[in-house]
Amino acid sequence: MSDALEARLAAAARALDAPGVDFPALARAEGLADVAYTVEPSPLGDLLLAITPRGLVKISYADIYPTDKALEQISARVSPRVLEDRASLDAVRRQLDEYFAGRRREFDLPLDRALMRGFGRRVLDRTARIPYGQVATYGEVAREIGSPRASRATGNALGANPIPIVVPCHRVLRTGGQLGGYGGGLPVKVHLLEMEAGATTLF
Secondary structure (H helix, E strand, C coil), X not given: CCHHHHHHHHHHHHHCCCCCCCHHHHHHHHCCCCEEEEXXXXXXXXXXXXXXXXXXXXXXXCCCCCHHHHHHHHHHHCCCCEEEXXXXXXXXXHHHHHHHCCCCCCCCCCXXXXXXXXXXXXXXXXXXXXXXXXXXXXXXXXXXXXXXXCHHHHHHHHHCCCCCCCCCHHHEECCCCCCCCCCCCHHHHHHHHHHHHCCCCCC
8 A cells, every 4th residue: 555545544534533524525535435336216126326437337226136246346347445425426316317207318427338348348339329219139239340140149248238227238129029138127128118118018
């Protein structure tokens, strides 16, 4: 540990003795955390949201993928300096609320792609450009990234999407309109597609 970082940690520890100290705000001011997270209720169940200085790095369905597992992944692959800090996620929470209320069709959030790699990142970068209310197939996405025989690998990459909803992997279906899979569960995929289509009987 550098002398400068040690001094900042010591100063932060002294500040914690003060009554009414806001530790997340102090950590932000001192640059002591690389990842901020919170768990936010939504119409789809609780969502874990995580952000770095570069942008939104993780959304996960807490009812399916336990929060401690998501935080372990973030700690191992992004940074171990992870802090629960709801205020840092205000913009993300607001835009998700607007989306679920039908008042937002595009997210305006910087993304940190630290949890995306190689082929999977190419798949997800293409998926991010599928417009609201529209769908593509696994085969179409595979062809458009120059891997026309990689439909199955495309599906696997979508299943590992670290930022669902904002990177809309729910908009990718099997050829013929079959749903395919979804990391949040098929009922969630149907809910999102029906919400975006403005219909209750899309399938």
